[in-house]
Amino acid sequence: VWLDRELCGKDLPLDLYTWRALVEGSSAHEAMAIPDRDTRFRKTVEWNGRSVCGVWHRPDPAVTNNFWNDGLGHMACGFFAVGDMARGNFYANQLDALLIDVEIDGETVRSIPYTLRAADGFEWVDELRGFVSTAAWYLFAKNRFNPLTLHRVP
Secondary structure (H helix, E strand, C coil), X not given: CHHHHHCCCCCCCHHHHHHHHHHHHHHHHHHHHHHHHCCCXXXXXXXXXXXXXXXXXXXXXXCCCCCEHHHHHHHHXXXXXXXXXXXXXXXXXXXXXXXXXXXXXXXXXXXCCCECCXXXXXXXXXXXXXXXXXXXXXXXXXXXXXXXXXXXXX
């Protein structure tokens, strides 16, 4: 009910589109098309020598060289939830380019920073450190797991 009331238009935070897909499944395919096709959300940037496509957490044409890494997981899981495996795999595979090596208690592990760059309102981000939520969304996306229904898309 809350999503029906709040999801009106094309200028909403990314979560409102992806959460709708994660809750409603295939009937929310058009909601996923909004951030997927709108370059105010979708950004292609150079990161560690690779061209990577990701999304910003809201529609913002001023942000051109950054994206919200949780959003990639949101997009992948959202597309899996609506049954669009190709788009889900596309976004899930973009996450691989974001993996960085992080040392924790003498052990080298892989993680993903919160945003690509410490900019655009996220100056507090350390691009050399991982973030728990990005690691969680990576795991959700790679396993086609919907954290809102607690089901895996086969």
